Amino acid sequence: DIVMTQSPLSLPVTPGEPASISCRSSHSLLHNNGYNFLDWYLQKPGQSPQLLVYLGSNRASGVPDRFSGSGSGTDFTLKISRVEAEDVGIYYCMQTLHPPFTFGPGTQVDIK
């Protein structure tokens, strides 16, 4: 199975400041179609998870442009250009290249 790791696991942030989360996979997620099968999700407190970024770098519908995804192969990054208070929650990366699909352990983002 592909193992996903994230760092940091806890990230205190200051509103208005940038933030970054790293995700690594034990196997390359680059499909032969050129897409990286790596997605980012956010689960806010008391809510269902929501898709933020799909296929490595594509922002999902309705997601603010302060969120961006980058990376390829085994190393990926989710960046928030200017954190807002509503961005608190747990961020997960997930690979969907090879079943069983696997999530990272999650990064808890809180306001300082």
Next chain:
Amino acid sequence: QVHLVESGGRVVQPGGSLRLSCAASGFTFGDFGMHWVRRAPGKGLEWVAFIRYDGTNKQYGDSVKGRFTLSRDNSKSTLYLQMNSLRAEDSAVYYCAKGPFTDAQYYMDVWGRGTTVTVSS
């Protein structure tokens, strides 16, 4: 508007069975692959299973393989998860989630609100 509504969660004894349902609306259900994902108390998200739009391909997580069975009724726009031989570690909120309009990608762009399964004697 796209909606997914899970149901069927309850308290069940270890070794018991349960069937979860996910009712879809606002889109052509039979055109999309569907997933189940769970989150146990104090734990992170865990992918459970995926079923292709036509039901011909199913994939399962290691921890549920052989115990859980995924099915769908496209005429009723409903997804099912049959859960057998339940264990305490299956206790979680179970979410159904919709895949994209393509057979070759698996991200989850719409999620339901979840249904809670508790396995306890």
